[in-house]
Amino acid sequence: MKLVVTGGAGYVGSVCARVLIEAGHQVTVVDNLSVGNRDAVPAEAEFVEGDISAVADDLLAGTEFDGVLHFAAKSLVGESVHHPELYWQGNVVESLALLEAIRVHQVPRLVFSSTAATYGEPDSVPIVESSPTRPTNAYGATKLAIDHAITSYTVAHDLAAVSLRYFNVAGAYAGAGENRPVETHLIPLVLQAALGHRDKVSIFGTDYPTDDGTAIRDYIHIYDLAQAHLLALAAATPGRHAIYNLGSGTGFSVRQVIDTCREVTDIDIPVVETSRRAGDPAVLIASSDKAIAELGWQPDKTELAGIVTDAWDYIRALGDRAHSARS
């Protein structure tokens, strides 16, 4: 298929673009490079630099695309609490511009990066797709708003749409991994501390109602996540907005993640305990049964140690490259 990948210079978008190309699709990446790296865009992809609202209409008018995979977004929970305006503009306004370009130029398929953050603090885990959606931060609220807009477009305009609600994506694939200008995600932060690029790691909150007092998350390997996008694209049905959770189904606390990083790296990473980060729920664990049953998704790399090992290999290679570029 001929596909547009928004946010294809970011972590998730660039790995998915790579996997789509490996599967034989033609990919055009749209990215404003506000967070992404031009180098992360696969060499085989066309590249259009700019905001979606500035470039999507012309791009979709000029070529008959078979689908859009929409990854571009602001995606930091903490930042969204303090600067919601960035999220309503950057996520909702930009996504509505994309939906309009899709409608006007009759692109038949859309796969959207939704998130576990749409559910907020769940009543029970694992979280299923019919669980209540009560986001506790603007990031989740904006992603949920876009999901609602997509539902209306699929019904009214016969769009075939799939939203994939990611839990905590981590790991690396084919030399592509987490490399953001400002890092806030747990696993890369812990591994940067192991490399000595940071003094220590902060544990945000030790008073959660969990066994060890730290927050629990469900970590999913980026490669498994990318495979789900291929399946979603193939399964998208006109007039239907299907929503699937994607996780491994197992929760790990912040302390367990740090311990796993210590085991994988064999380095005693220093930690400090601090207060909770605003907007963080206590426990998020996915049920991915629907994706497994309906899409035929088979997550393969579900061991946390394997996810951390891939991230560690990537981050060390990145450290070496950064070092040789400086020297």
Ligand code: UFG
């Ligand atoms: N954490 C720390 N110290 C840090 C960084 C994070 O203790 O230095 C904790 C957080 O408080 C949280 C856990 O580690 O409890 C994971 O935090 P991340 O920032 O790695 O990930 P989030 O859970 O906040 O968010 C991620 C994605 C979102 C997605 C969400 C759904 O960034 O897009 O998972 O679970 F919505």
